[in-house]
Amino acid sequence: MHVLTLTTNADAPFMNEQMRALERRGVSFSTLSVSGEGDGGNSRSPIDYLRYFPEVIAEAGNDYDLVHAHYGLIAPMALAQLRKPVVLSLWGSDLYGPVGPVSRACAPLCDELVVMSEEMQSTLGRPCEVIPDGVDLEKFQPKPQAEARRAVGWDEDDYQILFPYLPERDVKNYPRARRIVNAVNGRLERPVRLQAVHGVDHDTVPDYMNAADALLLTSRSEGSPNSVKEALACNTPVVSVDVGDVSERLAGVSPSLVSDDDSDLIDELVSILESDIEPNGREAAREVSVERTADQMIDVYERVSGTRVSESSPDDVARAPEPLD
Known part of the structure; x- marks a missing residue:
């Protein structure tokens, strides 16, 4: 085909x-x-x-x-x-x-x-x-956080919250994410950093996912945000507003939270940063x-x-699609 x-x-x-x-x-x-x-x-x-x-x-x-x-x-x-x-x-x-x-x-x-x-x-x-x-489960896998932080250049002694979008994109609502992290920062002794990551090579995104203590999603609208699925595949906790299919993706995932209330989002981020619970997101990622x-x-x-697809043999090499000239 x-x-x-x-x-x-x-x-x-x-x-x-x-x-x-x-x-x-x-x-x-x-x-x-x-x-x-x-x-x-x-x-x-x-x-x-x-x-x-x-x-x-x-x-x-x-x-x-x-x-x-x-x-x-x-x-x-x-x-x-x-x-x-x-x-x-x-x-x-x-x-x-x-x-x-x-x-x-x-x-x-x-x-x-x-x-x-x-x-x-x-x-x-x-x-x-x-x-x-x-989500590509071979590319997005859990790895030691210290190793990932060295790869991306983040301080290993601070808490790191990932915001995987350009802050200027209005639909992603960076100001709300910043308010939430500022509130969390005021409740913990160690510094809490909000890391806005965008425009990086996609092959490096697993390092950012593994370097983060949690992913924070505050978008006004979404379809099925890839960042959430990639975080799950890396066993990175997710705290998100109720948008797109996030509630479905995070069903049964711990620790995680879906809420439209800032107080809930703040409390959950504090809980995640203070806890030693082993995340189970990767199992949920297998569904997608x-x-x-x-x-x-x-x-x-x-x-x-109306055409059947004839599968390639195992010896075939999968190549990235080439744009037409």
């Missing part, structure tokens, strides 16, 4: 990890991304997207079994070609943010719609395939391993295309 991938961000780690897992099962990909600069489709000009229409139409005429559009803003381009069935994956910000009307208008026109959480399906008000982005979610996506591809 050969799939044309359309995306606003050909470097998105979660998308590429999913594609590599699918390649191991016999799917091949060509990736066509929107030209210009942008993060999640929010910064490019209308001209960039207008130029993308004919590029997609021309490329879709080649030998593909289906078109998989990642992110709602490029759904119109995927639907403009009339030759191949269309799978649309919504990432979360394209449903809850300013792109939401485009995503909602295009959703019923696609052959299959994939969302990250039950909450997103409920928001759309229509049947969807709920397939969260999977990249291998398991790839199996679910294979079912979608086969249903849409």
